[in-house]
Amino acid sequence: MPQLLDKTIEILSVKHLRGHNMWTYHPVIEVWLDIGELEDFPSNLIPGFYDRLVKALPSLQKHRCSYGEAGGFLKRVEEGTWPAHILEHLTLELQNLAPASLATLVKRVTVIVVAFTKSW
Numbered sequence: 001m002p003q004l005l006d007k008t009i010e011i012l013s014v015k016h017l018r019g020h021n022m023w024t025y026h027p028v029i030e031v032w033l034d035i036g037e038l039e040d041f042p043s044n045l046i047p048g049f050y051d052r053l054v055k056a057l058p059s060l061q062k063h064r065c066s067y068g069e070a071g072g073f074l075k076r077v078e079e080g081t082w083p084a085h086i087l088e089h090l091t092l093e094l095q096n097l098a099p100a101s102l103a104t105l106v107k108r109v110t111v112i113v114v115a116f117t118k119s120w
Helices: 036-040 048-056 059-062 072-079 083-096 102-106
Strands: 008-015 028-034 108-118
Touching: 028 048, 048 059, 048 072, 059 072, 059 083, 072 083
Parallel strands: 028 108
Antiparallel strands: 008 028
8 A cells, every 4th residue: 555644635625605506505615625546545444543533633533424313424434434534524524513602693694615636
């Protein structure tokens, strides 16, 4: 397996879309990312990723994902899921964990993360 240490995620743009837009009728923060070569590395191929993720954000245990039960997302991570899927759940969970002072803002502004590789 090629080294993962030299893999990067490039932030291509961050925009605040104030009104109706292509995603929703509500304001959003739109983030475009290039996940580059990480597209070729599902989570089960990244040594220690599952353990580090659970340690960093134990509240991800609540995410049901496709299994329809608590822990479903982490089960997918352990079995192997793709970086864009992981980014989706990280974005949702970080919004959920925002302090009360940000909660009002977070409820009014959705964060949309678009992850892709430039080779598409």
